[in-house]
Amino acid sequence: MKTPSRRRSRALKFGITPLIDIVFLLIIFFLAASHFAQSETAEAVELPNASEVEAEQPDQQLSRLVVTVTADGHYHVGGVLTESDVLAGRIRQGRTEHGEVFEVRIRADRTLAYRTVEPIMIASARAGVTAVKFAVIEK
């Protein structure tokens, strides 16, 4: 009987495990990168503190508009810089598409002046949106 040589046994090995390593690594990387790129909370803001908070309802994710107001006073929707008139249009559009369940969520930096937040509240009221929520850090 022929004894298998060391050379042949090496050639028969197929390294599928490192391949799976790399594939998983790439999947995780792209998932994480795309999540952070399109996240509603991509812009870092210093949120105000509050104690009378409510928990987030997971089923509201599709019928809300998250507006981030950064410390420089700019509005961002879905990670995109948005002008105030465009923002008002987005609120009206959301109200038309989703009806009464539509809500506007404001993520505003705590150091900002009230004048930067008030137009969002006025635009929401004019569009018929009753649920306006402020993102805060629970005390």
Place this chain on the structure above:
Amino acid sequence: MKTPTSHDHRDIDADQAMTPMIDVVFLLLIFFVCASAGQIAEALLPTELSAGSLETVDAVQPETPLGDVWLYLRRDSQNRTVVQVNEGGVEHVDVSRAAVRAELRSQLLALAGATTEIPVILDIDDDVSVGDFINVYDICRAAKFDSINFATDVTGKVEANE
């Protein structure tokens, strides 16, 4: 020379396969730990506006608060937020301080103790910071008032927004 048996080969393969698997598991573990540690959980402070009321509600003059509680938020010369409870009422200077917020809270709790049906109207100056306005609104919610409104100035006059 000893010829390696097929049993020995299987043992070696199994040992070699464990190491990359542990690599992957640790990699996933580290990734999820890092991803979760970097995020601060956000909570929500809800408001309920009356839709489309800006153009329909009659002007409510702040000078004659009949049965309402008006909270005037403004900035003073030293850039502190001052909260005045009703026209000519008590002033709480610098609500960013916990002690001042406690005073305001006790006053509003006393008002709410009589009845929570008194509408509270927040008249906020443009210069007041979001952090201070959220603090005051949070105190109003803690006092369990039924109706907390925001005064706006969209047409040159102050109107109730809720």
